[in-house]
Amino acid sequence: xxxxxxxxxxxxxxxxxxxxxxxxxxxxxxxxxxxxxxxxxxxxxxxxxxxxxxxxxxxxxxxxxxxxxxxxxxxxxxxxxxxxxxxx
Numbered sequence: 001x002x003x004x005x006x007x008x009x010x011x012x013x014x015x016x017x018x019x020x021x022x023x024x025x026x027x028x029x030x031x032x033x034x035x036x037x038x039x040x041x042x043x044x045x046x047x048x049x050x051x052x053x054x055x056x057x058x059x060x061x062x063x064x065x066x067x068x069x070x071x072x073x074x075x076x077x078x079x080x081x082x083x084x085x086x087x088x
Contacts, residue, residue: 004038004074011041011074014082019043021072022079029072040071 011019011033021029021043031043044067
């Protein structure tokens, strides 16, 4: 099994869970896995993004906050952590 398939199955297994993913350049992504396809894992990042100004409808959100969803290439994953466990 190649690396992409390994991470695809792992991310599919932990869909809905909070994880930390590190890419090959050393950048860490933290969030909840919301979707996985054959090329990407999609994380809903921790924290909040600004979705409006509090005055009516703006950008698909009604004056509030949203959590950004970030796609991460399965081929670019160098490390994967769930809780205190690391999978390499």
